[in-house]
Amino acid sequence: MHTLHNLVSGPLVWLAFIIFIGGSIYKLVTMAKEAKKKDPLVYEYWDGNYAFRSILHWLTPFGSVNWRKNPVLTLVTFAFHISVILVPIFLLAHVLLWKESFDISWWYLPEAAADWMTLIVIFACIFFAGRRMIRKDVKYLTSSSDYWILAMVAAPFITGYWAHHHWPMYRLMYILHILSGEIMLAAIPFTRLSHMLYFVFTRGYIGSEFGAVRHARDW
């Protein structure tokens, strides 16, 4: 157990961050190069103001017609995305690890807030999975990989919550927490989680086309 712990909390952390950061840079750079060669119109029509206008509307809860048409999903998806990004960065335990390892630190979330936000992520994943099973149109679009991705995102939060509350086998859960977190991080550039990387570009491009060429709104 001890060796395993050393492995996941040592070399694998480095590996996960290298794959995540390196992979993200690689994906973005190759995409940008390929776009330059094969889709030059993306550069030609890109318009910073309209791209920003569109991105802003879609990053604002209820800022687009479709967000307003789906209030429950909108609440869940915003709560989920905010939590899934903030908790890993601003959790006290994580901040302390950065402090210990590199002597750098930053603001951290109050413990109760982090607890709630973790639960939000877990229940949002259950909500998304349920939606995939219940809604006919979403079910048709769903493949097994969609459930694996949800499981991959939920895993570090479930195991983290478990370990933090010292439930049975929490030591094992702690190891699994680190491992699943590493897997998720490394998977971002290479799975549909890459929507995190591409969002500003796909949204910004259509926002530019709608705004600068078509003089219409796209939200």
Add this chain to the structure above:
Amino acid sequence: MSEPASKIESQKEIKQIKDMGLDQGVARLTPEKIEKVVNEVLENETGARLKAYVESCVHCGLCSDACHYYVSRKDPIFSPAAKVKQTLWEILEKKGKVSPEFIRRAAEVAYTECNLCRRCAMYCPFGIDVAYMMLTMRRICHKLGVTPQYIQDTAHSHSATMNQMWVKEDEWVDTLFWQEEEAQEEIPGLRIPVEKEGADIMYSVIGPEPKFRAQLIYQAAVILNAAGADWTMPATPGWDNSDMAMYTGDNEMMARLKKEHFETATRLKVKRIVMGECGHAFRSVYDMGNRALGWKMPPVPVVHALEYYYELFRAGRIKVAKKFEKPVTLHDPCNVIRGRGLHEMTRYVVNKTCENFIEMTPNREHNYCCCAGGGVINCGPPFRDKRVVSNSVKADQISATTKKGVEVVIAPCHNCHGGLEDIIHHFGLGVELKFLGDIIYEVMEKPE
């Protein structure tokens, strides 16, 4: 969990509509040919954009409610993302190793179950452009020789005559003279100036105008004449601004057509092109055809009829004798509203010309498509019933306005006109359908 698209198709027992173009095209295919053509298109004509769209789509289904097919039929196969699943997802996943039967279904999806209206791009959080992906699928089908017969016939006409309707050169000029003569009976001295070099405006129309709706040329002449415009129409090929090649996937022909159109305007030394009330033609001249030729924006400024009317009313160049009395509603055509943002200008003109204007809901950029655009109506009678029953939401939308007293629907686009005509008839909505030009012609002060 997930089921392959092909399996769900057979479960649903989608009735395969017979179409000579699709059926005979597919009969000529071999898996090797499919793989070769698919990979050629993907390799040479697509890139980062397609990849980013496919990799970013989280299969959330938020696009479903954007699509009039889905909203009308509630069948998951009509969700925009589902249309990509039945076409490019599978093709990309299998690297082009798909069967002729798969291509048959994919062609039907791309040509007849999507109007390329781009409403879903406004409902997808990532702004994924499904219309672009359906056009990519059509491109593959075009290169495979699997295109619906009727629309392919119009594309053939484009390549043989440079117009959509097999109109011969003398027939075209004859039609202009004929409409001029007709109009002169009402307004003596009215001219349709043909080949007037150096005029301010080249007025261009779509092939079906001289073929089926010649009175629209008459009406436009009356409006342009009353406004005192310095205008002309070409006597040569290049007069037709329409473009079904853009919708079959024949991008080379699309470029040739637009080249002819722009060169005709340049030859006539006009300052700009004003075009009639057509949506797809505007898309071709303003958005897709110019790009195919390498022009970021059209080399000759292009003004759609709706914008031109606005200009005329704003400047007081057209006077209204008596406003149109029957209550009207307005159908916002995708290609000039989502495609050019002319919604407020159109409303300005409607309010100037009509006593009682009642909005349909949703409206402006969010209006539902007519289900005829994107070349779907041009796929002809075999697919007519499907497109009409697949747009019951449009019938509901119009019917809600008739409850408020609406008697006339203004549809300022040829394809919308055709589509709505069928919907109004099929669902027994009992409303009249008009172009905005019809209304202007009816209410304007005409010179003696």
